[in-house]
Amino acid sequence: MLLAIDAGNTNIVFALVAGETIEARWRIATDARRTADEYAVWLSQLLHLEGYDRAAVTRVIIATVVPRALHNLQTLSRKYFATEPLIAGRAPVEWDIALDIDEPASLGADRAVTAIAAHARHAGDLIVIDFGTATTIDWIDYRGAYKGGIIAPGINLSLDALVAAAAKLPRIAIEAPATASVIGRNTADQMHIGIYWGYVSLIEGLVRRMRAQIARPVTVVATGGLAILFEAHSSVFDVVEPDLTITGLAILAARAHI
Template sequence: MLVAVDIGNTNIVIGFLDGNRILGTYRITTNAGHTSDEYGIMMLQFLGLKGLKPEDVDDVIIASVVPQVMHSFRSSIVKFLDIDPMIVGPGVKSGLSIRMDDPKSLGADCLADCVGAFTLYGGPVLVADFGTATTFNYVDERKAITAGLISPGLQTSAGSLVSGTAQLPEVEITRPASILAKGTKTAMQAGLYYNFLGGIEKTIAQFHREIDEDFKVVATGGLSSVFKDDTDCIDVYDPDLIFKGMAIIYRKNI
């Protein structure tokens, strides 16, 4: 069994994979203050929930965009599972080339998403990840990541709206029943939702205008499914794309 760990700015998501089958996923809050013992105990608890033991884990792969967490989390894997995990980053084979101004600046999560999308759904492909930040990365038919875009995520936008005003409350991120809102909370939900949806569609349309070839659009990330009933710009929704991409990267390197 392979344990794949996605360390993001908001959450750490842990996936247990048996070959191509995902046995389960678990999510915890990213906290640079956690010790290796705390992360290790959480990992053992998640394994126990699936009826698994540390000796059932063959290997671990980590994709992280939070350097401050890496030392304690990696140490927890070494200490509690007796495994030195594979880290997605420079020197790790992915099967894709990165043709950007600074290839090393591409996030490990984006790379894993692109590997998963191109391998599973073919190319060319535009990969959209809706997380703390919303990212779009384009992979051409020659297996090259040639362009990327980063914008605030929906939850990040909602947080900025609340923190930057005196009276607006926190609201649940959800698809509103109507754009004809009649209260503060519903007005915020409708405004956030439709503003974000419009941005997604405009962004994808601009990629189509500037790229002289047809391509698929694959969406992933915690908030990707929120929009699936309101747009036909997205071809595939795959919430587990990063784990599938990490498993592919792992196999390429062993």
């Protein structure tokens, strides 16, 4: 069984994958200081709770946008799963798509992996929206080439900045406003409206501009943990696939043949 590890700026997702099926997934806050031993204690308990033994893991693949976290994740694989981990973007799992941008080396591993998965699952030109620490909106053309995209602050990051900069504003949950009105009658409602509907408008406006520039039929794919938060209140998404990055890691590992 494959252990796929997606190390993002906010969270690290560990997923057990058998073939194309994600059997289990767990999330832990990203902390580059966390040691391999700490990961092992935490992960061993979760494997046990799900009915798995560590010996079930025979392969490991890692994608990370946090370079300082990589060493301890590699050590975790070597010490506790007795396997040399595959590192997404490095031999033998280099990107097998064209990166048609000015600085290919600057593209985050998560975005490349997600592009690979999106192209494998959907035909034609794609706009892939990934809701994470940052919200990224990427264009993958019908041949599977990564053509570029957009980086915007994630919705949680936007809320954190707002609350940090305005002393009297309360911390609110990220959720759809209770009513359809866009005129709030109190501070909390006004913040919900501004954060939520403002973010929906951001996504819809950017996707509309990208569609016009691509000038071909496009399928819009949403992924990331917060994608389902917006699905019910916007028609911009054609499909929502929260685990697209893990799917991409599984595809890369399957192609490695080792």
